[in-house]
Amino acid sequence: MCIFAVRVFLGILLLCAWCQCLECPFGCECFAITRTVKCVSKDLYTVPQSIPGYARTVIITGNNIQRIGPESFTELENVTNIILSNNRISEMASHSFSALINLRFLDLSGNHLALIHPEALSIPGSPLQELNLSCALFNFTALTDLTTALRWVAFSILSNFFRI
Ligand SMILES: *[C@@H]1O[C@H](CO)[C@@H](O)[C@H](O)[C@H]1NC(C)=O
Numbered sequence: 001m002c003i004f005a006v007r008v009f010l011g012i013l014l015l016c017a018w019c020q021c022l023e024c025p026f027g028c029e030c031f032a033i034t035r036t037v038k039c040v041s042k043d044l045y046t047v048p049q050s051i052p053g054y055a056r057t058v059i060i061t062g063n064n065i066q067r068i069g070p071e072s073f074t075e076l077e078n079v080t081n082i083i084l085s086n087n088r089i090s091e092m093a094s095h096s097f098s099a100l101i102n103l104r105f106l107d108l109s110g111n112h113l114a115l116i117h118p119e120a121l122s123i124p125g126s127p128l129q130e131l132n133l134s135c136a137l138f139n140f141t142a143l144t145d146l147t148t149a150l151r152w153v154a155f156s157i158l159s160n161f162f163r164i
Pocket residue numbers: 052053054076077078
């Protein structure tokens with residue numbers, strides 16, 4: 001009886017240790033006090049899932065993430081800043097960031113963006129205020145596509161305005 005109880009207790013302890021590991025995605029470091037999650041130069045091929053909900057700043061740089069899509073970032077209401085520099089991103093699909101309803105600053109610098117969907121940057125409420133696109137575009141076609149995507153953002157700002 002007693003041994004059984006000890007075993008159960010140990011089992012619960014182990015489970016708790018395991019849960020604590022799960023609180024931060026593999027390949028990342030999570031800082032609850034500064035509300036920052038960093039996944040730097042870990043050779044990641046996709047955006048890590050289960051980023052903690054408290055995160056305000058997400059820094060994912062120096063990885064191998066080639067595509068960003070609507071599945072990349074799920075609801076993270078507290079995220080305001082995302083730094084995605086130097087990840088070899090070549091494709092941004094439709095509504096890549098639309099779950100991030102408070103995203104103000106997006107850094108895409110140092111990528112190879114070639115395919116940018118017209119609604120890649122559309123987010124409900126158009127919260128985006130600053131985009132870093134330094135060395136982010138693959139060629140002139142990408143620049144044209146980006147211009148279209150930005151026009152869609154401007155259009156949604158306008159439609160918000162008219163809804164008021
Ligand atoms: C976002 O932050 C607020 C305030 O700290 C907190 O109450 C809320 O639970 C956070 N959201 C998530 C999804 O964790």
